[in-house]
Amino acid sequence: MNKNYTEIIKKNQVKPRYLRNSIVAFVTGGLVGVVGQGLSDLYRYVFHLDKNNANSLMTVTLILITAITTGLGIYDTYGQFAGAGAFIPVTGFANSMTSAALESRSEGVTLGIAANMFKLAGSVIVFGVVSAFVLGAIRYLFFH
Amino acid sequence: MIYLNAFLVAGTICLLGQLLVDVFKLTPGHVTSYFVVVGALLDSFSLYDRLIDFAGAGALVPITSFGHSLLHGALAKAEEMGFFGIAMGMFDLTASGITSAIIFAFLVAVFFKPKG
Numbered sequence: 001m002n003k004n005y006t007e008i009i010k011k012n013q014v015k016p017r018y019l020r021n022s023i024v025a026f027v028t029g030g031l032v033g034v035v036g037q038g039l040s041d042l043y044r045y046v047f048h049l050d051k052n053n054a055n056s057l058m059t060v061t062l063i064l065i066t067a068i069t070t071g072l073g074i075y076d077t078y079g080q081f082a083g084a085g086a087f088i089p090v091t092g093f094a095n096s097m098t099s100a101a102l103e104s105r106s107e108g109v110t111l112g113i114a115a116n117m118f119k120l121a122g123s124v125i126v127f128g129v130v131s132a133f134v135l136g137a138i139r140y141l142f143f144h
Numbered sequence: 145m146i147y148l149n150a151f152l153v154a155g156t157i158c159l160l161g162q163l164l165v166d167v168f169k170l171t172p173g174h175v176t177s178y179f180v181v182v183g184a185l186l187d188s189f190s191l192y193d194r195l196i197d198f199a200g201a202g203a204l205v206p207i208t209s210f211g212h213s214l215l216h217g218a219l220a221k222a223e224e225m226g227f228f229g230i231a232m233g234m235f236d237l238t239a240s241g242i243t244s245a246i247i248f249a250f251l252v253a254v255f256f257k258p259k260g
Contacts, residue, residue, distance in 0.1 A: 016165075018163075018166050018167070021162050022163065022166075024162075025158045025161065025162035026156070026158060026162075029154050029155045029157065029159070029161075030152065030155025030158070031151070032154055032205050033150040033151055033154025033201050033202035033205050033206075034147050034150050034151050035201075036150070036154075036200075036201030037146060037147055037200045037201035037202065040201050040204075055201070055204055056240045056241070057240075058201060058204070059204070059240070059241045060240055060241065063241060064244065067245075067248035067249055067252045068248075068252065071252035071255075071256035072256070072259070073259030083165065084158045084160075084161035084162035084164075084175070085162070087172045087175075088157060088161040088175070088206050088207055089154065089158070089205045090205055090206075090207060090209075090210070092172070092176065092207065093176070093245065094245045094248070094249070097245050097249040098249040098253065101249045101250065101253035102249075102252060102253045102258050104253075105257075105258065109254070113250060113253040113254065114250075117246065123173055123176075124177055124207065126177075127177040127178070128180040128181070128183075128184065128214045129234060131215075132184045132211060132215040132234060133218070133230060133231070133234070135184050135215055136215055136219055136230045137227075137230060139188070139219060140219065140222045140230060141227075
């Protein structure tokens, strides 16, 4: 029964379109990099910000664009089309926070929006902080 | 030239993420979490800094740069404050991104209605 079940599942599973998905992820992800570079250069050479401020403001701009397009329902459609090209860039991080908050708004501002905002993005922050702390401690204690 | 590099590097990182999803059946949540750890690991020997010099936003935009920035801020603060600087400086470089993501996500959730 169990074996039968896994066989049926295997037979009926839709095989991912590897080549199509890879090309789309490569192109869309690459374009986000180009847009980011364009914004960074705009802030740097037109608004005369220094390099670090320009890059921070570039990230903030991408996050703002993602939040608005997520609110309008555009980013989720785009995400289904682009796959990793949509969730690997920082825009995917912003999208996960905005969509988690938006979907929970019916539960109220405190227990809905505020409590659920990091439901998906939380794992990225936890993994990031834990790994950065461990690596930072090793670097500081042994290679300082 | 930097634009071509940005395209190639950001595209390649996303391509790797897509392969992890398609071939190894990982969820996007797993891939982004692992990529952050990879970014922090690549901060060792300044590898990620070299990637940023080479590709600009192409290296800053993917989520790997989040792990790199966390570790970078932590070590910079540890340099001046001692061991506990690791905790104090952890969010130094990513603060603007996280703060704006919270503010914008909050405003959108309050003023927009979910679609679909």
